[in-house]
Amino acid sequence: MDSDYGIPRELSDLQKIRSLYQPELPPCLQGTTVRVEFGDATTTADPTDALTISRAFPNTYGHPLAHFLRATAKVPDAQIITEFPPIRVGIVFCGRQSPGGHNVIWGLHNALKIHNPNSVLLGFLGGSEGLFAQKTLEITEDILSTYKNQGGYDLLGRTKDQIRTTEQVNAALAACNNLKLDGLVIIGGVTSNTDAAQLAETFAVAKCPTKVVGVPVTLNGDLKNQFVETNVGFDTICKVNSQLISNVCTDALSAEKYYYFIRLMGRKASHVALECTLQSHPNMVILGEEVAASKLTLSEIAKQITDAVQARAEQDKYHGVILLPEGLIESIPEVYALLKEIHGLLRQGVAVDKISSQLTPWASALFEFLPPFIRRQLLLYPESDDSAQLSQIETEKLLAYLVEVEINKRLKEGTYKGKKFNAICHFFGYQARGSLPSKFDCDYAYVLGHICYHILAAGLNGYMATVTNLKNPVNKWRCGAAPIASMMTVKRWSPNPGATSIGKPAIHPATVDLRGKAYELLRQKAQSFLMDDIYRNPGPLQFDGPGAGAKVITLSVEDQDYMGRIKKLQEYLEQVRTIVKPGCPQEVLKAALSVMASVTEVLAAMSTSSTNTLSAM
Amino acid sequence: MLQVAGMVSIWLKVLWNITRKGSKILTNQGNCSKIFELGSSSQVGKIEAEKMLIQMVETELEKRKQQGTYKGGFRGQSHFFGYEGRCGLPTNFDSTYCYALGYGAVALLQSGKTGLISSICANALHIIF
Numbered sequence A: 001m002d003s004d005y006g007i008p009r010e011l012s013d014l015q016k017i018r019s020l021y022q023p024e025l026p027p028c029l030q031g032t033t034v035r036v037e038f039g040d041a042t043t044t045a046d047p048t049d050a051l052t053i054s055r056a057f058p059n060t061y062g063h064p065l066a067h068f069l070r071a072t073a074k075v076p077d078a079q080i081i082t083e084f085p086p087i088r089v090g091i092v093f094c095g096r097q098s099p100g101g102h103n104v105i106w107g108l109h110n111a112l113k114i115h116n117p118n119s120v121l122l123g124f125l126g127g128s129e130g131l132f133a134q135k136t137l138e139i140t141e142d143i144l145s146t147y148k149n150q151g152g153y154d155l156l157g158r159t160k161d162q163i164r165t166t167e168q169v170n171a172a173l174a175a176c177n178n179l180k181l182d183g184l185v186i187i188g189g190v191t192s193n194t195d196a197a198q199l200a201e202t203f204a205v206a207k208c209p210t211k212v213v214g215v216p217v218t219l220n221g222d223l224k225n226q227f228v229e230t231n232v233g234f235d236t237i238c239k240v241n242s243q244l245i246s247n248v249c250t251d252a253l254s255a256e257k258y259y260y261f262i263r264l265m266g267r268k269a270s271h272v273a274l275e276c277t278l279q280s281h282p283n284m285v286i287l288g289e290e291v292a293a294s295k296l297t298l299s300e301i302a303k304q305i306t307d308a309v310q311a312r313a314e315q316d317k318y319h320g321v322i323l324l325p326e327g328l329i330e331s332i333p334e335v336y337a338l339l340k341e342i343h344g345l346l347r348q349g350v351a352v353d354k355i356s357s358q359l360t361p362w363a364s365a366l367f368e369f370l371p372p373f374i375r376r377q378l379l380l381y382p383e384s385d386d387s388a389q390l391s392q393i394e395t396e397k398l399l400a401y402l403v404e405v406e407i408n409k410r411l412k413e414g415t416y417k418g419k420k421f422n423a424i425c426h427f428f429g430y431q432a433r434g435s436l437p438s439k440f441d442c443d444y445a446y447v448l449g450h451i452c453y454h455i456l457a458a459g460l461n462g463y464m465a466t467v468t469n470l471k472n473p474v475n476k477w478r479c480g481a482a483p484i485a486s487m488m489t490v491k492r493w494s495p496n497p498g499a500t501s502i503g504k505p506a507i508h509p510a511t512v513d514l515r516g517k518a519y520e521l522l523r524q525k526a527q528s529f530l531m532d533d534i535y536r537n538p539g540p541l542q543f544d545g546p547g548a549g550a551k552v553i554t555l556s557v558e559d560q561d562y563m564g565r566i567k568k569l570q571e572y573l574e575q576v577r578t579i580v581k582p583g584c585p586q587e588v589l590k591a592a593l594s595v596m597a598s599v600t601e602v603l604a605a606m607s608t609s610s611t612n613t614l615s616a617m
Numbered sequence B: 001m002l003q004v005a006g007m008v009s010i011w012l013k014v015l016w017n018i019t020r021k022g023s024k025i026l027t028n029q030g031n032c033s034k035i036f037e038l039g040s041s042s043q044v045g046k047i048e049a050e051k052m053l054i055q056m057v058e059t060e061l062e063k064r065k066q067q068g069t070y071k072g073g074f075r076g077q078s079h080f081f082g083y084e085g086r087c088g089l090p091t092n093f094d095s096t097y098c099y100a101l102g103y104g105a106v107a108l109l110q111s112g113k114t115g116l117i118s119s120i121c122a123n124a125l126h127i128i129f
Helices: A013-019 A047-056 A101-115 A128-133 A166-178 A190-205 A234-255 A271-280 A288-294 A298-313 A333-347 A352-358 A361-369 A372-378 A395-413 A439-457 A517-532 A562-579 A586-616 B002-021 B029-036 B041-046 B049-067 B092-110
Strands: A035-041 A064-069 A088-093 A120-124 A136-138 A183-188 A211-216 A259-264 A320-325 A423-428 A463-468 A478-483 B117-121 B124-128
Touching (some): A064 A439, A088 A101, A088 A128, A120 A128, A128 A166, A166 A190, A234 A259, A234 A271, A234 A320, A298 A320, A298 A395, A320 A395, A333 A361, A333 A372, A395 A423, A439 A463, A463 A562, A478 A562
Parallel strands (some): A088 A120, A259 A423
Antiparallel strands (some): B117 B124
């Protein structure tokens, strides 16, 4: 089994061509004279979380942002790193395979070797379990040659995606000490990077010299915050899925007799579903976030879809395509509560066939209402991030079944007069996540790999590699690093109504922002998508020529570059400091005081307002 | 219909063998009943043969485990590749080929022919009955 990792492979012609593609580096990372500038100390998105997080992460919270600059950048106090001693770095795939993951390793290896050929990069075989067992493979140019710009995680593999229990953390600590690692790079999504932050804190407490670095790689696109605009893998997954979805749309339009219910992989949040909708224009998408915000029940969702089917039937249309995120099932309040009960019983060791008799009466009623296939799937043991096995729950079949029931009911009542409702169900997940990565994902991952090196060279612990300004060409990208702890939030929940308890800090999956521009775009077009069949086929993923440079819509439509704006703000503050000095004219001083007082007042009000809004949600 | 009938007879043979062995696969009514629901060839896409095969493999491996000849695990993941492929954008080959066949069809019509198929091979347009 282990001997399969990292072996040279026979590549197809396309794979060979792709393996020769050399991603570009932004100017700030080129050469060996990269400079690092430290910005202000970071804080959390929600100020009320700051105290809890700082208590949980005393050694890694509140550290400054790092910006990586080109040698000629005119920044007064940037540090130039002039010594490059050989270092030993470990790298591990956590999280589900996402297209582009291999390029993080390539970028890191490239950066290590150009700064000091004696540096060593060790890949842990089989993901986190390889880390615990200290099974390594030294990465070389030869080994990398057939994995550059290729999909999957088969260079090193992955297993259980968790570094969390005391036993696991101790095993990781022992591995880093025994292997004398100067750095450990963890590639993954929200759960893996939360584990990375905890590991960094543990290493700091234990005085372990290994620095822990996280990389935002996840097809789900849910590791998104002020510092991280998008994730490696998301671009590819959405493009590949959109091709498949639009083919099905054309199929639906051709035969005019089937409704296709398509569930999309993407975990709890609906980023993939939203992006694919904007790219391929199916008739309908049910976002988990809308369901949660409106507290829709299963019946209400089915009714919503049935109403759509009926509206189309009145125009003599009996076909359609409906997208469903896999996390939808957990966004439905009563199903979520049922799942919580089931998972609680499973963890107590209750046998699967005994669970239904131990549910509370209302949960039992819902369980009995559901068709047998869904019951079996809800009884599956939860994932390592404590959510249901979303990929295995056939939500699309459940909804198709409920819609059929509703339509048959309306036929009997005489309120539906159209033709028979035919549904075909799909799950698009595994076939997309193994794709060759897009040009964007190749570039983004390679650059992130380089940034990992510079984080380690700067001696930073508990940081995540970040790139902002991604919607612009590579030569405009801004490279930096942010403390992972600054990306955390604290979810407050309680099993008992009225009681209050404080949860553990973690990077929680970013939900689709229902006030964001991408969602607004969807709302504007939703009615037209539903009725007009304006299906759009973006075609296969393009690696060259027109279409190769296309960015996902949810990235292009938003105004981001948070890091760039932070720097701009600092520049303005520095200018003020330069202009207003002791001895300057009285008028200048008065004007500065007046303006600063106003700005401070507005910002304080906004900050409070933001907190209240977050609390209300 | 002949094709479907042939397929049904094959499945019936499989089911007969399963019944003889007393396999527990018969407890799953979903997959088996779909076969007997066949009414026309348009239902071929709904036969979940891949799920039946997964269950049969699971049954066989469970048997081998009890016999001690198999020690690993097995997790089957099924997916039907049909609808998402058949309406894709055509490749250059398919575009060129179909365009040429269209030309062939016109030549046949202009020649007053009927009941023929247009086909293409190297350097020539051949006529086939």
